Amino acid sequence: MDLIIFLMLLALGFFAGSYAEKRHYRSIERREKALLRLPAVTLKKVDIPQGKVRSARMVHGSAVISVDYFKRMLAALRNIFGGKVKSYETLLDRARRESLLRMKESAADADIIVNVRIETATIGRSSRGKQRISCLETVAYGTALTLEK
Numbered sequence: 001m002d003l004i005i006f007l008m009l010l011a012l013g014f015f016a017g018s019y020a021e022k023r024h025y026r027s028i029e030r031r032e033k034a035l036l037r038l039p040a041v042t043l044k045k046v047d048i049p050q051g052k053v054r055s056a057r058m059v060h061g062s063a064v065i066s067v068d069y070f071k072r073m074l075a076a077l078r079n080i081f082g083g084k085v086k087s088y089e090t091l092l093d094r095a096r097r098e099s100l101l102r103m104k105e106s107a108a109d110a111d112i113i114v115n116v117r118i119e120t121a122t123i124g125r126s127s128r129g130k131q132r133i134s135c136l137e138t139v140a141y142g143t144a145l146t147l148e149k
Helices: 002-034 069-081 086-106
Strands: 053-066 112-127 130-147
Touching: 002 086, 053 086, 086 112, 086 130
Parallel strands: none
Antiparallel strands: 053 130, 112 130
16 A cells, blocks of 8 residues: 555556646747847857947846656666666756857846856755765856847
């Protein structure tokens, strides 16, 4: 009986986590379409005459995203046998895209964001001398330029 309850809770956690992840991806895709007009590029040098730049300011966006417990267990099993850890790949993808979107949202009036960089850090807890990934933080930052019309 205890095994059945454990398996039911495990299945519930898997489906709830998958639903939340899919919902987050739909939100990201909707917001990316809305902010498509604002390019964010990694160019350090932009061929815009200095007289055309009305304002320049630093903008940033950050996101902290956690992987659910079921996917964390699957990743631990994958670490034993080796191979791609897909649950952490989607975690990284969601965190990077979310931080870029938040950066763009903070510069909604800009014409372009240049010199974009993304920093990633794991937020973990130590367990028996092993570092485990609990959450992932990403910060996207760049210079938002507003041009003279």
